[in-house]
Amino acid sequence: MKKILVINGPNLNMLGAREPEIYGHQTIADIEKLCQKAGKELGFSIDFRQSNAEAEMINWIQESGKFSALIVNAAAYTHTSVAIYDALLAVKIPVVEVHLSNIFRREEFRHHSYVSRAAKGVICGFGADSYLLALKGLKELLDA
Amino acid sequence: MKKILVINGPNLNMLGAREPEIYGHQTIADIEKLCQKAGKELGFSIDFRQSNAEAEMINWIQESGKFSALIVNAAAYTHTSVAIYDALLAVKIPVVEVHLSNIFRREEFRHHSYVSRAAKGVICGFGADSYLLALKGLKELLDA
């Protein structure tokens, strides 16, 4: 059974409460449940984490050697963290970048992503489904 | 059975022959076949088109009223066509933007997309799977 690490960045623990008109009413726990369920169907074991700390996210990326792939929603650090980018560069497994909202319809400073430079693919704007599509995309990728 | 219109822009008719190190070896016909197959499984009827002409693409978008959703890979026009953007703004059905390659790892001028401003979601970097993920994303979206 392949293991997938899902890393969520700052303020995603506030989902549901935080600006629901942008991020929807699902909590991060709801999203994890959906991922676990989809993971089971796809034959993936999902390790789902969230942190507000850039360094903890870097640690998780550095220690991702035992996983088959990485799904990263770096939230605000997407746009500012060269350190996460550097951590991802050292990772040899495929990385998929996801966002709940379509970041290209929001403030200008959210249009640039350091994560994209290190990712295999990018999926955004589908709400929680962005994660599920990422899992499905990885299914194809890892089977190929 | 819901109908999905898939619009492909300039030079995508050259897939397989054109820069395979970026776009892979599948032809546009191969991708259509994959979409038709996935469409059947998801209960979608797929209308799959390609054009090198901006105006033809605009016409197709304008006449998309009978479809339930739109998948758009505008290729080079992604980055330059305000006219396609305007056409998409007038569309009331959901639009998903797809790209075969991860456009954010390519030339600077490919990082900006007019299509993104009018799309529900964006999927890029998964090769032909970008289309299949778009179909799956629309399945969830249209069922919800």
Place this chain on the structure above:
Amino acid sequence: MKKILVINGPNLNMLGAREPEIYGHQTIADIEKLCQKAGKELGFSIDFRQSNAEAEMINWIQESGKFSALIVNAAAYTHTSVAIYDALLAVKIPVVEVHLSNIFRREEFRHHSYVSRAAKGVICGFGADSYLLALKGLKELLDA
């Protein structure tokens, strides 16, 4: 009786349906009717055309030799088409640029116009009346 060519660009065939809060509820046919009526009063024969195709617009501009003046609403091509600008540069009759909306109160990328560089005058923001004012302006200009 002087002949005036009115050229409308992409997506203007969708008027009435497209974003009515910006463009109003009149269709392109409504606007043509208003222009024909005003033309009659001013002693102008109006040739009123619309195209989504940049090349067709260029062809029309190139063949405008038999007209006394040109009214151009290039819509989205206003902001991107050097080719239409070049076609207008070769035209010896007066050109008036019109827009239904006030393009300077919209997205930043709509503030720049290649058409303005080749036009005698610019009228925008008056809805369908922008065309009628252009006709009146040309009346004065051609009589002078």
Place this chain on the structure above:
Amino acid sequence: MKKILVINGPNLNMLGAREPEIYGHQTIADIEKLCQKAGKELGFSIDFRQSNAEAEMINWIQESGKFSALIVNAAAYTHTSVAIYDALLAVKIPVVEVHLSNIFRREEFRHHSYVSRAAKGVICGFGADSYLLALKGLKELLDA
């Protein structure tokens, strides 16, 4: 009888003498006469003013409550005056921006207008006729 306030900005009192290759040979008095004549035909009472002082223009805009509409040729202040823009924002009657010349064919710094951001419509490039077209545009607007 509806009252229209026409406000002219700095150096327009020099018309006729100042750079006639750009602004023509008509004086500001000539333009006023044309406006008064056109006003009479359209059923407008015209109050036509000129000032070199930004503050006086702001005062006039602030006191425009008794007018049905405002025509503003802010001349050089068009490009630099946030204060006139703010004054116009507080005005509830329609504002039409006019210019004698086509400002988009002149120096780069004349391409940006603070007035446009607060105006219903913009007319430029028709010489004195820019004012007459503005009056005609307002006639339609106020009758509607």
Place this chain on the structure above:
Amino acid sequence: MKKILVINGPNLNMLGAREPEIYGHQTIADIEKLCQKAGKELGFSIDFRQSNAEAEMINWIQESGKFSALIVNAAAYTHTSVAIYDALLAVKIPVVEVHLSNIFRREEFRHHSYVSRAAKGVICGFGADSYLLALKGLKELLDA
């Protein structure tokens, strides 16, 4: 009893009427009353002025020698007036910049202030209370 000069810039005489969703419903007279009241409590004599004219504001700043401090809400001139900045540079008493609204949440061109470069401190976003906080801040400053 220390004397404080409060200088208000263009369009602030329209407060209450002008865009109340941004500036609130208080008039400039209301704000003066609040300042006078607070001044009494703090032991300040307040000279409260408003002008739409950049030059008058410069004159007042130049003649502020008999005051202990200056509170400046330069309104639109905040963003454009090097001349007011130069006048403030020549002033030896402390200057506090105030704004009713939080200028950093408004249009981009309101984010830059020439006044800030010459001010001891800046207070914005508290409505009329911005002035009262400025008075309290000066109380501490002048007592120290």
Place this chain on the structure above:
Amino acid sequence: MKKILVINGPNLNMLGAREPEIYGHQTIADIEKLCQKAGKELGFSIDFRQSNAEAEMINWIQESGKFSALIVNAAAYTHTSVAIYDALLAVKIPVVEVHLSNIFRREEFRHHSYVSRAAKGVICGFGADSYLLALKGLKELLDA
């Protein structure tokens, strides 16, 4: 008794020692004492914290639900942290941004603040008094 959370960012624990010509000779403990004293007079219970860690600041902001208002001196993170901005966006209580120094008279990169975009008001340049003025501003705001 209303509770106010005061959050101080990186290097503010070094106050007094760090560049006293910019930040003055008061320590962070001195400033807390002044705040506690002012809080008592205003009927506020003050919770005063400092951290060098972006993530800890985000945690505090996320957990600020039991407070009536937030005072934030994000120090260096003011200019770089989209993550703190996102955390503040999710907060429903009023936020006041403070700085000891006038950030607009310092290096160019200190002129932009992500915090300002999420704050009710901004106060800077009054040294420790910036905090006291923020408390007074909140007093008025919360009483209204």
Place this chain on the structure above:
Amino acid sequence: MKKILVINGPNLNMLGAREPEIYGHQTIADIEKLCQKAGKELGFSIDFRQSNAEAEMINWIQESGKFSALIVNAAAYTHTSVAIYDALLAVKIPVVEVHLSNIFRREEFRHHSYVSRAAKGVICGFGADSYLLALKGLKELLDA
């Protein structure tokens, strides 16, 4: 006998009539004649085409497989067409970019060329001779 495809872009069908002070008095037919004559001397069979339509130019480039080389004067599309650039990237035969005028002495927006990024070499400023030099350059290149 080697076959060379010469592709001319928008408005080049107007040569002779269009701005002769920039483009000279030769028509596109004159230029073709010169190319055919030079082609004969160099042992080339010349296929000489002109189109105002970006899509038609793309089609021609895509179908250039039977030619030994490509000469492209993309005119206005030189500066705006990523789609033509993409089409050229897929071409395996040498591409020479030509312009009648020296584009670097004209408007700023004509200084950038997407075609140059995909071309072997660039020749501009020699009027119709630009084409003849391109043929001669290709002669050497193809013989080598």
Place this chain on the structure above:
Amino acid sequence: MKKILVINGPNLNMLGAREPEIYGHQTIADIEKLCQKAGKELGFSIDFRQSNAEAEMINWIQESGKFSALIVNAAAYTHTSVAIYDALLAVKIPVVEVHLSNIFRREEFRHHSYVSRAAKGVICGFGADSYLLALKGLKELLDA
């Protein structure tokens, strides 16, 4: 006897008191005296004026027809006033721009001058001698 108009802009009435380390200890009256003295020697009648008001400066420029030349130290308006630039454009007599300080060694925003675009020559950095050199330069110019 030729008449020269010398126009001084905002805050120059504060010379001597204002930032003497930049502008020196001479007052504007001192400078006028030096100019009058030099004028006598050169056979010029000097009309020396100062205003803080942009509009008054424009008026003076507009009425300069009876003078043989204009010396302008527009001070802060140098960098911001398109209106003064426009007024100078309408002037047919030679204009010399002067500054007491070397504006190119000061803040970035003082490096650009609208006055320079309309001036025959520019002299800066010589303190009061900038004016005397301007008079001498005009002497040569007018005699030639």
Place this chain on the structure above:
Amino acid sequence: MKKILVINGPNLNMLGAREPEIYGHQTIADIEKLCQKAGKELGFSIDFRQSNAEAEMINWIQESGKFSALIVNAAAYTHTSVAIYDALLAVKIPVVEVHLSNIFRREEFRHHSYVSRAAKGVICGFGADSYLLALKGLKELLDA
């Protein structure tokens, strides 16, 4: 014996594994050994640390009072951390910035360093020898 603190930033714990074509095959432990050896020869006691956390690096900088000098390889934070810059500004001992790679031959965003603004000197591109040269440079500096 003088004490030197060597601070290494994010992802440097991955050296040897991470992009060896850029950073070489030495681990961070290898580099520490080289530093300890060189330190002994130079009479320095070396305290060698690494952290992925910006805040921990700030803490270390703040507590560097007992050291004679600081060597900082801030890695990715070099380019983004104003907070580390502020911490360094408060340090009174000499700071030397080092990098393994020549950052000026890498991506554009790695060309700017906040650390350089606070450093005595900069050494980059020598691999592990960058550290040894820094120690030698400090030897001279501290002996002088």
Place this chain on the structure above:
Amino acid sequence: MKKILVINGPNLNMLGAREPEIYGHQTIADIEKLCQKAGKELGFSIDFRQSNAEAEMINWIQESGKFSALIVNAAAYTHTSVAIYDALLAVKIPVVEVHLSNIFRREEFRHHSYVSRAAKGVICGFGADSYLLALKGLKELLDA
């Protein structure tokens, strides 16, 4: 027999040794030979020079009066030398700019040329043939 001066700039004396993957294996002497041979065929006497010194190149340009035309490969000075541009401006004979490589496919800073602003035409990307095409272009030009 017409005389042509060919001026080569810095580092072109290193051709063959320097980055042969960009500039090819021909030496500057090889290129001169080719030019001399072509010159003979075209009826030109060729004076072929190379210098690493900007001033020497300027001298040669200044003294080019006895030549019928100038071919300039300014190499690195192409992008930086206003002085060479000024020298070329004073030249009355036609100037052709050549480059061995296609400068538009290289680093960004090589895309701008001061020489182009003063040249009749530009030829680049053909290796040594760029020179021969320039000679042929001049043949036509001088015969016309």
Place this chain on the structure above:
Amino acid sequence: MKKILVINGPNLNMLGAREPEIYGHQTIADIEKLCQKAGKELGFSIDFRQSNAEAEMINWIQESGKFSALIVNAAAYTHTSVAIYDALLAVKIPVVEVHLSNIFRREEFRHHSYVSRAAKGVICGFGADSYLLALKGLKELLDA
């Protein structure tokens, strides 16, 4: 008798022949004669030099210790030479920058001067009189 060194930069040896509509018909020898004559009247011994070589100009500036002042017309190097700027920074005698033409009315790239940053004053636009005014300005300066 005080000695003044006058340094003229590239292409000024071509004066009279070079673009007389900008630079006039006087040769550099004519200007030297005027300077020598004026020098005699002012009690200056003038050493007047011209060079096309940046390095020679730097040498002259470095060796200017025996002069009382320096007049520099660096021509094209004005806009590009940091090296001349650095040489001037090391000079302790006053430097006056002169230009024949008003550089601010010419191409954008001529508006920036490295020389201005190191000069006491700047004089431009007076033709050869720029030099004479510089001498007169230095007379005052050195006598003071």
Place this chain on the structure above:
Amino acid sequence: MKKILVINGPNLNMLGAREPEIYGHQTIADIEKLCQKAGKELGFSIDFRQSNAEAEMINWIQESGKFSALIVNAAAYTHTSVAIYDALLAVKIPVVEVHLSNIFRREEFRHHSYVSRAAKGVICGFGADSYLLALKGLKELLDA
């Protein structure tokens, strides 16, 4: 014995006299002595040169084939010389860039270096020790 060429650029011959607060009191001869001494210890024969002429520096770089390494302090040419960059690109021996001062703490235009793009490593800010560290760095590099 390995030979090292040390190339010093413009104005470095003025060291000691020129801005000692930035560059220190050592002369270029002092620095050469230090280098010769260090060279002896390291087993290097040092050829130490200085020139104010860009072309002479290029010549030296071109002729550096007999050396084992190059140390370059290009001074002002660091920031402007593409020609020196091109010369360095053709060099096959290691290049170390040095500067006496920390160029990143000086004017903005000194932050960019063309030399860095061609150098193995960069050392700046250590005064004369920058050279000695470069020698030591080369010792390691050449021994490896």
